[in-house]
Amino acid sequence: MVITQNVDGLHQRAGAPHVVELHGSLFRLRCPDDRCAARIPAPDPSARVDEPPPCPRCGAKLRHDIVLFDEYLDPADERAAKEALRACHVFVAAGTSGVVFPAAAYVREADDAGARTILVNLEPPSPPNPSFDDVVLGRAEEVLPALLGADPLTS
């Protein structure tokens, strides 16, 4: 299970089968009216759009289905993340400052559930985070294949 704060579909393009996008996706549009809450695929996330398309149900101007500052995460995504944390045996946080909540608290939840916890990052956590069993400093694209025993050039 990949839990990501990315909104760019990176993990899906890399072939990850189970991805929780905590901050939503640029590949979806949603209706800003909570009573409607329509969600549709985005036509082309890289295309410049001057005027957002109208909601097919209610006509309101759609917006990208992403979570902005001061907005709540989707409860279904939070629930999926919490279930994965309770069930995981190995928790790896990669390439994160570890300061954006609620994701910053996930290592503690995994640690409390008995998982081995590993941080892969260019810099050590500041302040140190006692919930991580191991901290591996380096680039994620080099460290992660080594952790998995895979050759980064062939996998």
Ligand SMILES: [Zn+2]
């Ligand atoms: Zn609508």
